[in-house]
Ligand SMILES: CC(=O)SCCNC(=O)CCNC(=O)[C@H](O)C(C)(C)COP(=O)(O)OP(=O)(O)OC[C@H]1O[C@@H](n2cnc3c(N)ncnc32)[C@H](O)[C@@H]1OP(=O)(O)O
Ligand SMILES: CC(C)C(=O)C(=O)O
């Protein structure tokens with residue numbers, strides 16, 4: 081089973097300190113309920129003295145949440161502790177979390193206090209908080225840049241004063257995994273009564289090592305991890321809860337740690353937070369990023385289709401996603417394309433498949449993502465296509481609002497290139513006139529429509545043209561991410577239809 085780790089979620093406190101991540105009362109309550117479903121052990125609901133709104137949020141969360149400890153942060157000041165208690169006292173399991181900085185830099189420049197004053201203050205405030213509440217967490221802010229001997233002495237005294245949890249924050253995200261391991265080991269070895277308190281760690285991500293540092297701390301004896309959903313928090317954020325939890329889950333073989341978190345609630349928690357704050361996670365974010373369970377390249381898609389574990393170390397279901405994503409794009413291969421066709425209900429012959437795949441690759445070179453709609457369009461267009469007498473090779477358009485549009489079009493017929501140029505009333509008209517010169521049949525344009533048939537900024541446009549020839553109307557369609565090209569293709573498809581239907 082391994083060592084049990086308590087998960088202390090500070091999304092609503094440190095997380096909320098991220099620029100742009102403020103939440104109102106209702107949003108905080110909603111998020112707290114989701115954290116309860118996620119089964120975290122502690123919810124740090126806010127910093128009660130920060131504002132009336134924060135006080136109300138902590139108080140309402142304390143009243144609402146039943147299955148987690150609810151904590152409020154408080155500076156080492158009586159007024160902060162009074163306020164924190166007034167807010168958390170409604171909780172089934174309340175905690176006051178008080179802190180003071182212990183590094184020389186913070187003590188000298190920020191607090192303007194001597195180390196002995198800081199120590200005395202810390203002890204007095206833990207005693208003060210203890211009058212209210214049994215569960216007291218004490219944090220030594222900027223611990224990793226503090227003198228370990230001083231820190232051990234201070235911890236020993238605050239444990240004597242009643243602290244139940246000793247938190248060792250890497251406030252500025254400065255440490256490294258090996259260093260943090262050694263640091264905690266030293267603290268443990270030099271704090272005589274350390275066994276009377278839980279050791280907690282709180283890592284920031286300034287150097288991108290918050291999760292690694294957190295996990296390294298467990299080996300040295302930490303049993304509470306402080307973290308946030310999506311890794312939000314001051315500056316570069318805090319250790320991301322989903323990364324810590326899934327690392328423990330996926331690598332139990334070497335980490336030998338477990339926690340109570342229901343991993344299937346991870347995605348929902350991440351999405352709820354993004355929706356509330358309007359701050360989206362980067363697509364390549366571990367665990368909860370849009371691409372974390374997506375495969376675009378052919379070799380990977382083929383591997384995953386054969387056996388998921390070739391390229392997936394966790395199941396999407398384990399974090400609450402229904403399935404992985406096969407994104408079709410220019411790096412995709414035939415296996416994934418054929419698999420998608422089957423999912424869409426198409427069973428093509430080898431020849432049809434090769435043709436459709438070629439068209440798909442051509443399209444994928446122009447579009448970032450080829451959606452199911454794009455594929456449907458390729459297949460249905462192929463099914464209703466007439467033999468192509470003329471094929472578009474290339475075209476050049478010169479157009480603008482102060483010049484007459486000109487088009488030069490090259491078509492292929494019987495493996496020969498035929499080129500013509502023309503002026504026109506706009507780029508499409510110029511292109512149509514150039515084609516007319518090449519094909520030499522008499523056509524009257526009756527109708528011309530253009531619309532988007534697929535999604536995205538690079539959606540495909542479909543042009544539909546109706547042409548009159550010898551008293552009969554012929555319809556042609558053309559598809560491209562470029563609307564002039566779609567129009568030319570539509571025109572050519574009409575021409576080919578006429579030539580096919582009037583052949584002798
Ligand atoms: C590492 C962390 O994440 S710490 C938590 C950071 N979070 C926040 O600061 C968010 C909420 N903060 C706030 O709303 C405000 O800063 C308040 C209400 C806490 C304090 O506001 P103000 O009274 O206006 O003080 P201000 O924020 O400008 O300065 C901080 C004061 O707290 C003191 N202080 C800082 N930390 C501590 C501490 N742990 N214990 C005691 N005093 C402290 C500073 O020395 C400074 O004191 P001074 O006013 O006597 O110079
Ligand atoms: C208040 C403490 C725990 C903190 O957020 C930090 O040191 O980063």
Ligand SMILES: [Mg+2]
Nearest residue numbers: 094251282314
């Ligand atoms: Mg912090």
